[in-house]
Amino acid sequence: MSLNIITVDCAKLKKEFINLPWKIYNKKEYPQWVPPLKISVKELLDTKNNPFYKRAEINLFLAKKNNLLVGRIAAIKNNAHNEFWKDQVGFYGFFECINDAEVAIELFNAAQAWLKEKGLTSMRGPMNPSTNHETGLLITGQDQHPTIMTTWNPSYYINLHTNANFTGVKDLVAYxxxxxxxxxxxxxxxxxxxxxxxxxxxxxxxxxxxxxxxxxxxxxxxxxxxxxxxxxxxxxxxxxxxxxxxxxxxxxxxxxxxxxxxxxxxxxxxxxxxxxxxxxxxxxxxxxxxxxxxxxxxxxxxxxxxxxxxxxxxxxxxxxxxxxxxxxxxxxxxxxxxxxxxxxxxxxxxxxxxxxxxxxxxxxxxxxxxxxxxxxx
Structure with missing residues (x-):
C-alpha cells in the first residue's frame, strides 16, 4: 500500500482539496453531513482576496492512498493571533480524513513540519481558518445536522486526534x-x-x-x-x-x-x-x-x-x-x-x-x- 502527502500548489489540486469531503461522506452513511457551498470554501482559502491572509499564511496538503484521495489538512500561521497573545502557536484546519490512523498521522505530521519551518512551537485546531470562522472538532452531537457556520464530523475523528497525541485545550458548547x-x-x-x-x-x-x-x-x-x-x-x-x-x-x-x-x-x-x-x-x-x-x-x-x-x-x-x-x-x-x-x-x-x-x-x-x-x- 502506498501513502503519499501532496502539497497543494496549483489550481487543479486546490479544486481537489475543496472537493475532498464528497469523497469521504455519503448520504446513506452520514445523513447528518451538510455539503458546504464550494464557493464559500474557495473564498475562505483565497489568499489574494480574503483580508485574513494579510496577516496570515496557509499551506494545504492532500493525502493519497492506493491512488485515491483520502484526506486533507491546512497548516496556518496566524500572525495576528501570535502578536496579540505574544506566543508562537501554529494552527491547522479544514481537516477531513477517512477512518485511517496512518493517513491522519501523516497529514498532521505534514502540517506540523511546515509550521515548524515557520518557527512555531505548538499546533492547535481545527480552525477553518481561525477562531473568527468555523472552529473545533465536534465531540458530542453527531446525531443531528450542523447549524449554519458550525462544523460536523464523524465520531471517529476524535480517535484520529487522540491517536496522534493531541490533547484537548478548550471546549465550546451549544445550547x-x-x-x-x-x-x-x-x-x-x-x-x-x-x-x-x-x-x-x-x-x-x-x-x-x-x-x-x-x-x-x-x-x-x-x-x-x-x-x-x-x-x-x-x-x-x-x-x-x-x-x-x-x-x-x-x-x-x-x-x-x-x-x-x-x-x-x-x-x-x-x-x-x-x-x-x-x-x-x-x-x-x-x-x-x-x-x-x-x-x-x-x-x-x-x-x-x-x-x-x-x-x-x-x-x-x-x-x-x-x-x-x-x-x-x-x-x-x-x-x-x-x-x-x-x-x-x-x-x-x-x-x-x-x-x-x-x-x-x-x-x-x-x-x-x-x-x-x-x-x-
Whole structure:
C-alpha cells in the first residue's frame, strides 16, 4: 500500500482539496453531513482576496492512498493571533480524513513540519481558518445536522486526534432553545427581565439594512471591546470584519440582528442567522449555480430555526443585567415571528456568565466541540 502527502500548489489540486469531503461522506452513511457551498470554501482559502491572509499564511496538503484521495489538512500561521497573545502557536484546519490512523498521522505530521519551518512551537485546531470562522472538532452531537457556520464530523475523528497525541485545550458548547421554552419562560425570568426593562434605560432596535455600513461600524467597535478577554480571541481588522459581515448580508434578517442602546448609545448587539443548512442539506453537489441559488432564495422565507452566533456587550454594561435582557428580547421575537427552535453557539466552556444565562432559563446543552493541541518537537 502506498501513502503519499501532496502539497497543494496549483489550481487543479486546490479544486481537489475543496472537493475532498464528497469523497469521504455519503448520504446513506452520514445523513447528518451538510455539503458546504464550494464557493464559500474557495473564498475562505483565497489568499489574494480574503483580508485574513494579510496577516496570515496557509499551506494545504492532500493525502493519497492506493491512488485515491483520502484526506486533507491546512497548516496556518496566524500572525495576528501570535502578536496579540505574544506566543508562537501554529494552527491547522479544514481537516477531513477517512477512518485511517496512518493517513491522519501523516497529514498532521505534514502540517506540523511546515509550521515548524515557520518557527512555531505548538499546533492547535481545527480552525477553518481561525477562531473568527468555523472552529473545533465536534465531540458530542453527531446525531443531528450542523447549524449554519458550525462544523460536523464523524465520531471517529476524535480517535484520529487522540491517536496522534493531541490533547484537548478548550471546549465550546451549544445550547438548544426549543419553541416551547420561548413560549413558556420561567416566571422568575420574565419577572426579572421586566424589572430590568423598567430600570435599566436599555432599549433594542433592529439592524438598519439601509445604513448597513454605519451599523457595521457600531458592531465592529462593540466586537473588539466585547471579546478582547476571551480565550483564543484576536482582534479583527475593520477590513476583515466588513468582509465577513458582507458575506452574511444576503441571509441576514434585521429582526434577528439587533442592537442594544443605553440612553441612545450602543451597548451591545446580537446576531442570529437563519439556519440555511436546512436548505443546503438538500443541495448535494455544493454548487450555488444553477439550482443552489434558487433553493436558497425560495427556501429562505420558510426557515423557522436560527443560530445565535454573536452576542457581545461592551465591558461597562456587563453587570447591568443586559445579558438577561438580550435573552428575553430574543425569546419575545421568537414568539412574534413564529421561530420553531434556536441554537446559541459557540460558547466557551468556562464563560460562566453566558453558560449560566442559558442554563438558568432551562436550555439543554446539546453539542460540544473541542480544540486540540500538541507540541511541535
Amino acid at each position: 438548544y432553545i426549543p419553541n416551547e421554552l420561548a413560549q413558556n419562560l420561567p416566571a422568575h425570568v420574565t419577572k426579572y427581565a421586566n424589572h430590568m426593562k423598567k430600570n435599566s434605560n436599555i432599549t433594542f432596535r433592529n439592524f438598519d439594512m439601509k445604513n448597513f455600513n454605519r451599523e457595521l461600524e457600531i458592531c465592529y467597535d462593540i466586537y473588539n471591546c466585547a471579546w478582547e478577554e476571551n480565550w483564543g480571541f484576536f482582534p479583527m481588522t475593520k477590513e476583515e470584519f466588513m468582509h465577513a459581515a458582507k458575506d452574511m448580508k444576503a441571509i441576514m434578517n434585521p429582526k434577528w440582528a439587533f442592537i442594544a442602546e443605553h440612553e441612545g448609545k450602543p451597548a451591545g448587539f446580537m446576531l442570529a442567522l437563519p439556519d440555511i443548512n436546512q436548505i443546503l442539506k438538500n443541495n448535494p453537489n455544493g454548487r450555488l449555480f444553477p439550482t443552489g441559488l434558487i433553493k436558497l432564495l425560495l427556501g429562505k422565507k420558510y426557515i423557522k430555526t436560527v443560530r445565535i452566533i454573536t452576542l457581545g456587550v461592551k465591558k461597562e454594561f456587563r453587570n447591568t443585567g443586559i445579558f438577561s435582557l438580550f435573552t428575553f428580547e430574543s425569546f419575545e421575537r421568537s414568539k412574534k415571528y413564529n421561530i420553531s427552535a434556536g441554537e446559541a453557539s459557540w460558547i466557551l466552556e468556562d464563560n460562566r456568565p453566558m453558560n449560566r444565562m442559558w442554563q438558568k432559563i432551562g436550555c439543554p446543552l446539546y453539542r460540544k466541540w473541542r480544540i486540540y493541541e500538541r507540541p511541535i518537537l
